[in-house]
Amino acid sequence: MPIKVPDSLPAKEILNNENIFVMDESTAFHQDIRPLRIAILNLMPTKETTETQLLRLIGNTPLQVEIVLLHPKTHTSKNTSHEHLESFYKTFEDIQDQYYDGLVITGAPVEHLNFEDVNYWEELKDIMDWSRRNVTSTFHICWASQAGLYHHFGVPKYELDNKIFGVFPHTTEKQNVNLLRGFDEMFFVPQSRHTEVRREDIEKIGDLDILSESEESGVYIVASKDGRQIFVSGHSEYDPLSLKYEYDRDKAKGLDIDLPKNYFPGDNPEKLPFSTWRSHANLLFSNWLNYYVYQQTPYDLGAGI
Ligand SMILES: CC(=O)SCCNC(=O)CCNC(=O)[C@H](O)C(C)(C)COP(=O)(O)OP(=O)(O)OC[C@H]1O[C@@H](n2cnc3c(N)ncnc32)[C@H](O)[C@@H]1OP(=O)(O)O
Numbered sequence: 009m010p011i012k013v014p015d016s017l018p019a020k021e022i023l024n025n026e027n028i029f030v031m032d033e034s035t036a037f038h039q040d041i042r043p044l045r046i047a048i049l050n051l052m053p054t055k056e057t058t059e060t061q062l063l064r065l066i067g068n069t070p071l072q073v074e075i076v077l078l079h080p081k082t083h084t085s086k087n088t089s090h091e092h093l094e095s096f097y098k099t100f101e102d103i104q105d106q107y108y109d110g111l112v113i114t115g116a117p118v119e120h121l122n123f124e125d126v127n128y129w130e131e132l133k134d135i136m137d138w139s140r141r142n143v144t145s146t147f148h149i150c151w152a153s154q155a156g157l158y159h160h161f162g163v164p165k166y167e168l169d170n171k172i173f174g175v176f177p178h179t180t181e182k183q184n185v186n187l188l189r190g191f192d193e194m195f196f197v198p199q200s201r202h203t204e205v206r207r208e209d210i211e212k213i214g215d216l217d218i219l220s221e222s223e224e225s226g227v228y229i230v231a232s233k234d235g236r237q238i239f240v241s242g243h244s245e246y247d248p249l250s251l252k253y254e255y256d257r258d259k260a261k262g263l264d265i266d267l268p269k270n271y272f273p274g275d276n277p278e279k280l281p282f283s284t285w286r287s288h289a290n291l292l293f294s295n296w297l298n299y300y301v302y303q304q305t306p307y308d309l310g311a312g313i
């Protein structure tokens with residue numbers, strides 16, 4: 009939330025120059041406030057886990073947030089019960105005539121497929137096109153970030169020889185960007201993927217900025233210049249044990265999976281890992297909700313986007 013100060017306070021200019029968000033009294037007086045409307049398109053098979061992880065982060069703000077959960081109608085879910093979807097989820101068809109302040113599109117374990125072979129691809133393309141017209145800012149996670157960069161900007165994804173798997177140090181690439189406000193110079197983020205997007209492809213697109221990267225795990229945060237699309241390759245929302253779960257799962261299947269890097273104490277999978285990315289995750293989501301959603305979205309949603 010911005011700091012509200014008298015219009016003529018000298019500190020206002022100093023803080024403005026430091027990119028601290030200060031709102032003068034006259035602007036604050038005219039600001040109308042209502043709950044934010046955020047939709048979550050949950051493409052993960054483990055829907056209940058992901059709901060909890062995302063709501064934990066989206067809930068960590070003084071703003072009131074109304075959530076609608078969405079699942080793709082054109083995919084029959086194997087791992088989430090019909091009852092759960094019936095009780096708590098809507099589909100795009102139900103909400104397509106509405107407007108939202110924010111949309112989160114989750115990851116999905118479909119990286120090995122061409123985008124066009126994902127059975128809900130046509131529906132997802134419609135949702136991504138709709139998001140340009142009906143949503144103030146959309147936050148794409150992991151596979152969804154690759155899908156969004158491909159659909160909106162033609163950026164390809166590439167198979168990796170080895171899965172990027174672990175918790176990696178990341179750095180910021182730009183100064184004075186609201187999404188990065190308060191980030192440490194180096195921070196940790198879980199990555200768990202078999203594909204990547206590449207800096208050289210993104211740099212060709214004038215409408216995109218690379219905001220954060222990791223020497224080892226590559227591009228992390230990309231944003232459209234207008235802030236209406238955020239693409240995040242990692243899983244800051246993961247619980248402390250999410251990577252352990254994926255590791256144990258793949259081991260049990262007999263897959264050739266390396267230990268997640270920088271994760272188990274002493275690289276000993278018998279020891280419980282601890283999280284080093286929670287504060288980063290909270291900051292990333294609250295910066296997005298504040299600066300890209302709340303401060304940008306019109307009071308009268310339908311009239312303004
Ligand atoms: C790169 C990223 O975005 S990372 C995010 C993805 N990570 C995760 O989902 C982690 C948690 N997931 C898991 O552990 C596993 O997917 C499990 C245990 C839930 C299921 O694994 P498996 O038994 O190997 O695969 P299963 O045959 O059940 O299919 C898995 C999922 O693949 C997806 N999928 C597979 N083929 C397709 C396809 N052609 N089109 C669309 N989705 C597909 C579906 O989401 C499916 O699950 P769902 O029907 O419940 O939505």
Ligand SMILES: N[C@@H](CCO)C(=O)O
Pocket residue numbers: 116117118119200201202254
């Ligand atoms: N995070 C994913 C990567 C595969 O899409 C997993 O290991 O389940």
